[in-house]
Amino acid sequence: MEKRQELYAGKAKSVFRTDDPDKMVLVFRDDTSAFDGKRIEQLDRKGMVNNKFNAFIMTKLQEAGIPTHFEALLSDNEALVKNLDMMPVECVVRNVAAGSLCRRLGVEEGVTLTPPTFELFLKNDALGDPMINESHVESFGWAKAEDLAKAKALTYKVNDVLKAIFAEGGMILVDYKLEFGLYKGEVLLGDEFSPDGCRLWDAKTKEKLDKDRFRQGLGGVIEAYEDVGRRIGIDFDA
Ligand code: C5P
Structure with a gap:
């Protein structure tokens, strides 16, 4: 290659x-x-x-x-x-209220969401990635309804897998953003999953261990990412 x-x-x-x-x-x-x-x-x-x-x-x-x-x-x-043909949408699942959900709906940060919420955003920098719904995706042809349904189901499945992994490391998976694309007709998870695109809190202290450290000027950004990684078994020196 x-x-x-x-x-x-x-x-x-x-x-x-x-x-x-x-x-x-x-x-x-x-x-x-x-x-x-x-x-x-x-x-x-x-x-x-x-x-x-x-x-x-x-x-x-x-x-x-x-x-x-x-x-x-x-x-x-x-x-x-x-090489995926990307859907121009971001799929967000939230287990706990934080970030734009709190700003939009006036909800207090830290409220547990039962069941977890699913949100869609259009990937469009000029428009500031506006929130959209499933009907918009279909009407504007951003994805076929069946492909979006698959992406949504996979986004929830990711929640089950990752909540357990982070819980074992003593952390709460607050929310995350995923992007999907098509490869030979199949819906695959694309882009990345890292502390840049999710929120992770220490389960006991509720300390923020993700990109909110950068957004909120808390410092120790990469140290926190490495701490999260080590707690779930990643060897960054390998
Ligand atoms: O900002 P908001 O609260 O809507 O973000 C929800 C989740 O999606 C957060 O984990 C955030 O890091 C992630 N996100 C992202 N890229 C964006 C918007 C949000 O990774 N463009």
């Missing part, structure tokens, strides 16, 4: 073509962005930490029967993935 030209540079990752049209290379950079890219900083080791974190989680999800685009870890900062 040979890495070819850059196809796309996102806020924290870049995507490269390979000599195989079905495969891409994801490069995890040290860039960290918040507030729709209005704040961007370089955090030392972040690319490596998120790449290894994502590889570990994607492997666990695959073992649990959730199809993902992940193929292999290529280096500290690179992963080989399948």
Whole structure:
């Protein structure tokens, strides 16, 4: 496999073509962005930490029967993935109220949500990723109803698998965002799963161990990501 030209540079990752049209290379950079890219900083080791974190989680999800685009870890900062036709939507599941849900609905942070809520957002920087519903996805042709239904079911299945993994490490999976795409007609989990795209709190102290540390200027961002990783069995030196 040979890495070819850059196809796309996102806020924290870049995507490269390979000599195989079905495969891409994801490069995890040290860039960290918040507030729709209005704040961007370089955090030392972040690319490596998120790449290894994502590889570990994607492997666990695959073992649990959730199809993902992940193929292999290529280096500290690179992963080989399948080339998906991405749905332009973000699927969010929340177990505990935090972030935009609290701002939108005036709910207090920390309220347990039973059952967990499912939300959809349109991936559109210019519009600030507005919240949408399943009917919008179908009417505007962003995905077929049956494919969205599969993505939603997989998003909930991920919750069962990951809540248990983080609970064993003494943490609460508060919420997370997933993205899906099509590969040869099959709906696969794409993008990444790392503390950049989820909220994790220490179960006892409720200390924030995710990107909210960056958003809220709490410091110790990468130290927290590494702590989370070690608590679920990731060896960042491997
Ligand atoms: O901001 P909000 O509370 O809606 O975020 C819900 C979850 O989705 C959080 O875990 C957040 O990190 C994640 N998210 C993301 N990328 C976005 C928006 C939200 O990873 N563009």
